[in-house]
Structure formats: structure tokens, C-alpha cells
Amino acid sequence: MKELTRSQRENVKQSIFPASLFIVFFIVLLLMSGIHTGLIVLMHKLERNEIMQVIIPMVYWAVIAMGLTIYTSIRMKRTYEMPMKMMAEATAQVAAGDFSVYIPPRHAADKLDYLDVMFRDFNLMVEELGSIETLKNDFAANVSHELKTPLAVIQNYAQLLETTELTEKQKEYVEAITGGTNRLASLIYNILKLNKLESQKILLKPSSYDLCRQLEESILGFESIWEQKNIEIEVEMEESAVIEADKELMEVVWNNLLSNAFKFTQAGGMVSLRQFSVEDAVVVEVKDTGCGMSSAVLKHIFDKFYQGDTSHSTEGNGLGLALVLRILQMSSGTITVSSIEGEGSIFTVRLPKGMEQEGKEQNI
Numbered sequence: 612m613k614e615l616t617r618s619q620r621e622n623v624k625q626s627i628f629p630a631s632l633f634i635v636f637f638i639v640l641l642l643m644s645g646i647h648t649g650l651i652v653l654m655h656k657l658e659r660n661e662i663m664q665v666i667i668p669m670v671y672w673a674v675i676a677m678g679l680t681i682y683t684s685i686r687m688k689r690t691y692e693m694p695m696k697m698m699a700e701a702t703a704q705v706a707a708g709d710f711s712v713y714i715p716p717r718h719a720a721d722k723l724d725y726l727d728v729m730f731r732d733f734n735l736m737v738e739e740l741g742s743i744e745t746l747k748n749d750f751a752a753n754v755s756h757e758l759k760t761p762l763a764v765i766q767n768y769a770q771l772l773e774t775t776e777l778t779e780k781q782k783e784y785v786e787a788i789t790g791g792t793n794r795l796a797s798l799i800y801n802i803l804k805l806n807k808l809e810s811q812k813i814l815l816k817p818s819s820y821d822l823c824r825q826l827e828e829s830i831l832g833f834e835s836i837w838e839q840k841n842i843e844i845e846v847e848m849e850e851s852a853v854i855e856a857d858k859e860l861m862e863v864v865w866n867n868l869l870s871n872a873f874k875f876t877q878a879g880g881m882v883s884l885r886q887f888s889v890e891d892a893v894v895v896e897v898k899d900t901g902c903g904m905s906s907a908v909l910k911h912i913f914d915k916f917y918q919g920d921t922s923h924s925t926e927g928n929g930l931g932l933a934l935v936l937r938i939l940q941m942s943s944g945t946i947t948v949s950s951i952e953g954e955g956s957i958f959t960v961r962l963p964k965g966m967e968q969e970g971k972e973q974n975i
């Protein structure tokens with residue numbers, strides 16, 4: 612969309628007040644006052660009492676005033692309210708991150724008013740924001756992609772070094788290199804995955820599978836961490852719960868929620884994983900007795916690169932929950948969080964039941 616030229620801007624109508632209202636009011640009032648006079652004459656002739664002579668004209672003018680009010684409100688709605696509502700809806704969509712919004716023009720290019728200009732500028736702004744967002748995402752994805760190869764080389768040589776004879780100091784250095792490269796590899800993996808999910812480059816591959824088995828496998832993957840931190844584990848789930856979802860992506864969801872629970876729970880705390888079924892959904896709850904979150908932190912936890920603890924004393928890069936949210940949005944699932952600072956958090960995921968599960972329940 613092109614920007615308006617200076618002369619086009621100068622020719623813009625500066626008021627959208629419908630001047631034709633005056634003509635409508637004038638004609639209506641003229642006609643009605645004629646009828647009013649006729650009404651008075653008629654009442655005199657019919658020799659109506661004085662009270663009726665006052666009440667009837669009052670009712671008559673009240674009806675006319677009501678008619679004029681309705682007419683004016685319809686005109687105002689068309690001229691101001693409807694365009695403003697359109698603008699409010701479009702702004703809300705942009706605020707939610709949708710840059711495909713477009714408000715269609717209301718008048719031809721030579722009959723623009725200031726609202727048309729505002730819409731045009733809004734469309735231009737959204738277009739610009741959308742291209743900046745695409746550029747930013749593409750840049751992050753391209754850089755991450757380019758980093759993959761040199762990183763793999765560093766990781767491989769660090770692994771090779773680990774197998775040779777090293778002094779204590781050298782071992783320490785190699786471990787630092789391996790730790791750093793692993794963190795970088797996970798950042799690159801998350802950036803690329805999120806970028807693919809956001810640009811719809813990943814097509815879901817849904818299949819019917821038993822969620823309980825997947826949850827079991829997921830939590831067992833954290834065994835070394837809960838043993839090392841002496842965290843108590845509580846698992847409660849049904850025998851089986853079939854869902855229809857992309858198994859590989861759902862694994863990312865459980866691993867991220869559980870890794871957060873273990874990461875933010877102090878030694879000696881407790882993490883519980885609960886799964887149960889309700890009418891048309893399967894619910895998974897990941898609860899911990901960790902540090903919890905303040906309401907200010909809670910507001911942003913699903914934002915990309917957001918970390919509640921800005922000191923970076925805890926590992927990670929703030930992409931875990933952004934990935935979780937995107938995957939659940941694509942899988943018709945939902946996630947809710949409740950947390951008390953200093954006491955712990957509960958993340959609750961709801962997923963629609965798979966066919967088999969629904970069938971099973973109906974057969975009972």
C-alpha cells in the first residue's frame with residue numbers, strides 16, 4: 612500500500628459530521644409544525660377539554676423527538692461508531708500478534724476523510740510491523756541455522772578430547788566447553804523449532820497414542836535430576852488415556868513443563884505429575900513446591916526469551932514455555948497456570964480426547 616501524497620492529505624475532508632442532517636431536521640420540523648397547527652384547529656372544532664388539548668400535542672412532539680433521535684443515532688452509528696469498532700477490533704488483533712489485519716477503505720481515493728486516512732496509516736503501520744517481525748524471525752532462524760555446523764564441530768572435538776588423557780585442569784576446561792555447547796545447542800534447537808511452528812512450516816502429524824506411557828517415559832528421563840536434588844516424586848495417572856496429537860511435539864511439552872518443575876524446585880522439595888480424564892478432555896497437571904512466581908512474572912512467562920530470574924543464575928533461555936504454548940495452540944489444547952510466590956506452581960494442560968478413548972467410555 613502506498614503512502615498518501617501531500618496534496619492528497621491536504622484535500623482530506625476535515626469533518627465527517629453529516630451536514631445533510633440540518634436539511635432533514637428542517638424539512639421534518641416544518642412538516643410537523645404544520646401538522647401540529649392542524650391538530651390544534653381540529654381539537655378546537657371537536658371541542659375537546661383543555662387537558663386533552665395539552666396532552667395530545669405533547670405526545671405528538673414526543674413521538675417526533677423519538678423519531679429524530681433514532682434517525683440521528685443510526686446516522687452516527689454509520690459515520691462514527693461502526694468504523695471505530697472496526698478499528699478497535701483490528702487493533703486488538705494486532706496487539707495479539709496478528710499482522711495480517713487489513714481495514715478496507717470506506718471511500719474512493721478522491722473522497723477521503725480523516726478516518727479513511729487514519730485507517731490507511733493503520734494498515735501501513737501493520738504492514739510495516741509484520742515485515743519487521745518476519746525479518747526478525749528469519750534473521751534469528753538463519754543465524755541459528757548457520758551456527759549449527761560450527762557448533763557440531765566444537766561438540767565433536769570436545770567429546771574427542773574427553774576420551775584422551777587429561778590433567779584435572781584440562782578436564783575442567785573440556786567440561787566447561789561441553790556444558791556451554793550443550794546450552795547453545797538447546798538454544799538453537801528451540802529457536803529453530805519455534806520459528807518453524809510460528810511460520811507454520813511444521814505440519815502436525817497427529818496419531819492416536821497412549822498419553823500415560825508418554826508421561827511415564829518423560830518423567831523417567833528426569834530420574835538423575837530428582838535423585839541428585841533429592842526431590843520427592845508423586846505420580847498419579849489412569850491406566851491409559853488415548854489422545855490424538857503429534858507425539859513428538861507433545862513430548863516437547865511434557866519435557867519443558869517437567870524440566871521447569873525440577874529446575875525451580877529446591878533440593879528436598881516435591882514434584883507431582885497427575886493425569887485424569889474429564890468429560891471430553893484429558894488433563895495433565897504438573898505441580899511443584901518450588902519458588903513459585905509473582906503475578907508480574909506470571910504475565911510474561913509465555914513470552915519468547917522471558918525469564919523471571921534475570922540474573923541468569925538458572926539455566927535456560929526462556930523459550931520453553933513459548934514453545935509449549937505454540938504447540939498446544941496448534942493441537943487444540945490449553946494451558947493454565949496458578950502459582951504462589953515461595954510456595955510453588957501448578958501448570959494444567961487440557962487436550963481433547965482421542966477417538967478410541969471416547970469410544971471406550973461410551974461402551975462402558
Ligand SMILES: Nc1ncnc2c1ncn2[C@@H]1O[C@H](COP(=O)(O)OP(=O)(O)OP(=O)(O)O)[C@@H](O)[C@H]1O
Pocket residue numbers: 801867871872875899901902903904908912913917918919920926927928929930931932933955956
Ligand atoms: N515451575 C516453575 N516455577 C517457577 N517459575 C517458573 C516455573 N516455570 C516457569 N517459570 C518461570 O517462567 C520463566 C519462563 O519459563 P521457560 O520455560 O519459558 O524458560 P526457562 O525455563 O527459563 O528456559 P528454557 O525453557 O528455554 O530452558 C522461567 O524463567 C521462570 O521464571
Ligand SMILES: [Mg+2]
Pocket residue numbers: 867870871927930931932
Ligand atoms: Mg523452561
